[in-house]
Amino acid sequence: MINCESRSVVVIGGGPAGLSAAIAAFDAGAKDVLVLERDTRLGGILNQCIHNGFGLTLFKSELTGPEYAARLIDMASERGIECRLNTTVVSVAPDKTITCVSEEGVFSITADAIVLTCGCRERPRGAIGIAGARCAGVYTAGTAQKLVNIMGYMAGRECVILGSGDIGLIMARRMTLQGAKVRAVLEIMPRASGLMRNVVQCLNDYDIPLMTSHTVVDVLSQGGRVSGVVAAKVDNDMRPIAGSEFLLPCDTLLLSVGLIPETELAREAGIGLHRVTGGAEVDDTLMSNIDGIFCAGNMLHVHDLADYACLESEVAGKRAAEYAINGGVTRGAFTSVECGDGIRYAVPMKILSSGSGSITFTARPSAEYALGRICIEADGEEIYSKREAGIRPATMLRYVLNSAQSDKLRSASRICIKVRE
């Protein structure tokens, strides 16, 4: 083993979140930032997202995934940030020793601070237990996207898409543009789970039916490949309604049934995970329960916009740099953030009483509200509130509190975020 480098800030994962964290860490004064990326190129999942619609907040223009990645890659290289490709981190120890594997061998790196930005993965067929034939032609939407956009092969000619997550919606359009027939997008919930704009631009514009409250109850095969799926309507408890089944002939079933933060490294490092997000549990500096290990991007919780993942990671990168430069922080008492009416989860999960500066909240609604008011309360007193129209679970909420508001939270012994109608 080739021992043992030491670095101030190591960022694990070179997608948009990781690059943003590295750039922010550098700008905050950490000079020997290192990014570790297992893929052959930087940019993460953006590389296969060749559609546009990225960057409206961060770059004030509408970019494709690769264009967006290129901007971040340029910003990192302008700063001379070292990014090591083809390098897979296989373990992170609580003492912040990182072990990684590449074609050059096995390396260990000790870091003063680590930012985990490993992204997320797609929920596979087995996780939702779709019964039926175990044949070729069942892919997650992201895998199909890689086959089509990176490798240049058709994942199928006649598709049914289960789940209306954003990648599924994007792939419905993509497959159509490539000459495939997309029979339908089936969604078990009564509403689409992806962004509204994707429903309009990817389904409606191409006359692809979105069948809400429907699911796949059986997969049929012929000659080793999918030959059709049996769809059914579901009741209010999302159970298939007997007698409502119908056949959709197809050679491919694409799944867009949820994303899960990639937490294998975090778990091994002993990082506490959150029951709802599946990602790490963090305080308002985005530090996990392990001192000096920060988490951001889709590894922390699944974002619907790359911009928000990047903005979040900037906080993690900056805080990681501070941690490294100051030789650690002492974390004192904290208050947990409670999720009240209408909020499924909020990040951060804890507010440190010792901190300073502005706190950013992101929150995922649990229900739809035509009109509502998001309130953040400290000891029952409303310290932040914002009116929002069209609150829905598919759209993440994000609020930047000013220093005065943030300080009020720091001294509170109860913090709650909720929706008021």
Added chain:
Amino acid sequence: MKDVIIIGAGVCGCAIADALGEYGCNVAVVERASDVACGATKANSGIVHGGFDATAGTLKAKFNALGNPMFDELSKQLDFPFRRNGAYVLAFDRAGIDGLEALLERGRANGIKDLERVDGDTVRLRNPHVSKSVTAALYCPSSGIVSPYEMTIALAERANMRGAEFIFNTGVTAISRRGSVMTVDCTGGKSYAARMVINCAGVHADEVAAAAGVHDFTIRGRRGEYYLLDKTQSYLTDATLFQLPTSLGKGVLVAPTVHGNVLVGPTALDTDDKDGVATTAAGLEEAMSKGRLSVPSISARSAITQFVGVRAHCDKDDFIIGMSSLQGFYNVAGIESPGLTSAPAIARYVAAEVAAYLSLKRKTDFITVRKGIPCFAAMSDEERAELIASDSRYGKIVCRCECVTEGEIIDSIMRPLGARDIDGVKRRTRAGMGRCQSGFCSPTVIQLIADTLGVPVQSVTKCGAGSYAVTGRI
């Protein structure tokens, strides 16, 4: 002309081919699938049974008792994963306690000595997640777990090293005898001659026998559905947990796999579709709810996949092993559970019989050791560094869930009897067996198969004929 043609490359066919290699026998194995271990052998519980369950005096009892002790040495010689984790048969009421007593008696009659009666609290002390409603159990420490397809691949590879030829994608359609020569006709107009034919066709063994004009048994398919749970659930049990059959039917097991997942199942349902391995909502629900009787905290939420295995249930309710009414046509049929456990012992017995029939003598020198693909995931950092230094492709991790490298995947394709499709790579290396179920690695695996075999990506399949991964160029 071959000495022996074996029909079917499941664990039985491969073990027999391997054992015949000790006699210098000239063997061909004809298999209709694209790989070994594509029948019942790839989809079962993977339990090396203790041998207490089968009725005394049956072939099942005999070969189970003989087979089980062979696994320690065999797994070392052949480099496949095997572990004696011990098994409990759980009883849930008073009647069950009597049932355990009967099982204990049966076990003793089968010559299984190490059985122990334990009460419910003792079971829970040793296995804290076992249900409070368990009243007592029978414990069998010699019960083990094995990776059935890795074992079979290993047997096939050693058989191949010992000279056996494997002919894939070739189904046997007719068997006839003229003089002392057996002729085996196959799909695609192929035909092979041999002095003897061994029928190891699993659930289709009755049809293969019928194709030789032998009609004295029938095989019924009996489906068993399973859940496979994520490795995070491995804390739930380290022992194999069976349920004592009750008036309500046969139970299911909850057991660890050698790779650290948890298996829940199998159900039991007769079927006319012997090749039907599609899962059903009802079957999966039954597997899960029965599994929860043993370990209440298991949940479908932690599932990574589901699958079905089809048992070859014979109307004689025992293994059929021996020369059939057609001289030269030998049956190894009705090999349902404990067939996997029994296979090494069956193979030894059959090889001796065949050798006697063909007047072959056991050789004194034959290959014993087969080395598997290096398993990067199981290595220390030092071993990993050394492996990468020898070939940098072991430094490229392709399957992140199971930590499988490009080097291993290429090895799995290049080695004798190498993988030809995505599932073949998966069974040999575990690429795609993890919690993302190949979401990340399948495009790379597809490309590696195409590049290594020198074929277009469009011709790469998941599991043999027709199961194309992609449908063409964009």
